[in-house]
Amino acid sequence: MKNSFFHADNWLWQPFGKITDFLILSVLWLFSCIPVVTMGAAFTALYDCSAHCVKNGEKGMVSRYLRTYRRELIPSALSFLFWAMIIGIVFSLIRGFTGTANPTPFNLVITYAATLILIFVVGTGFWVFPLLSRFTFNVINLNLTAIRLAIIYFPSTILLGICTCASIWLCLRLWIPIMIVPGIYGLLATHILEPVFKKYEEMQQDKNEN
Numbered sequence: 001m002k003n004s005f006f007h008a009d010n011w012l013w014q015p016f017g018k019i020t021d022f023l024i025l026s027v028l029w030l031f032s033c034i035p036v037v038t039m040g041a042a043f044t045a046l047y048d049c050s051a052h053c054v055k056n057g058e059k060g061m062v063s064r065y066l067r068t069y070r071r072e073l074i075p076s077a078l079s080f081l082f083w084a085m086i087i088g089i090v091f092s093l094i095r096g097f098t099g100t101a102n103p104t105p106f107n108l109v110i111t112y113a114a115t116l117i118l119i120f121v122v123g124t125g126f127w128v129f130p131l132l133s134r135f136t137f138n139v140i141n142l143n144l145t146a147i148r149l150a151i152i153y154f155p156s157t158i159l160l161g162i163c164t165c166a167s168i169w170l171c172l173r174l175w176i177p178i179m180i181v182p183g184i185y186g187l188l189a190t191h192i193l194e195p196v197f198k199k200y201e202e203m204q205q206d207k208n209e210n
Contacts (some may be wrong), residue, residue: 021054021061022183028065029182038073040080040129045069048133050186051194072132075139079132082143083125090121116158123161124150130193134201149196156192163188 025046032042045068053061094114127146131137137145150157167185171178 018054019180022180022187024061025049025054025065025183025186026178026180028062029186030178032069037077037081038069040076040078041069041073043080043126043129044072044076044133046182046186047130047189047193050183051130051133051190054183054187055190055194068133075137075142076129076132078139079128079143083128087118087121087125090118094118119158119161119165120150120154121161122164123157123159126160126164126189127157127193130189130197134197153196156196160189160192163192 029042029046032045033039045065048068049061049065052058053064058064094111094117097114098111124147127150128142131146131149132142163185167181170181
């Protein structure tokens with residue numbers, strides 16, 4: 001009892017443990033993204049560790065991150081390149097329109113609608129990596145499943161897209177948050193997507209039992 005105040009499970013120290021997890025995950029993610037093409041694998045490993053280690057308290061976060069990163073490197077790289085191209089095209093079209101359109105009420109409505117489309121596309125693309133961390137797919141089925149779930153769970157997709165865009169903006173704009181924002185983003189993504197994944201896991205379990 002005397003040493004309980006200094007125990008890691010003490011409620012007073014738990015926030016500091018989370019911050020440490022965010023820092024570790026963010027640094028791992030940052031170094032994993034250096035080749036750029038490996039960003040998909042980095043996001044896959046980030047989500048996997050966020051769901052299992054940060055959210056559920058499982059041990060071995062670093063080894064789990066590296067294991068998931070290596071295992072999903074190829075399919076995540078192919079998917080990342082595909083969605084980076086799609087997002088880049090949509091962003092360029094919107095940027096071109098907003099840069100040349102007159103600021104009329106109609107054009108403003110179109111701009112807001114286009115921004116919503118961009119957020120949806122970003123959210124759809126970032127369904128891919130959490131899916132890859134939890135289920136086994138080939139590359140084509142992985143991306144088709146991500147699109148299907150993004151449409152079915154439209155509000156979750158929009159929320160995921162907003163979190164993704166906000167995190168990218170913070171990291172690119174201010175730089176310093178890059179040391180902690182990716183870890184926080186991973187945990188936020190688990191709160192958005194885990195209820196969906198658990199639902200499908202339960203359905204699959206019931207199907208296998210029957």
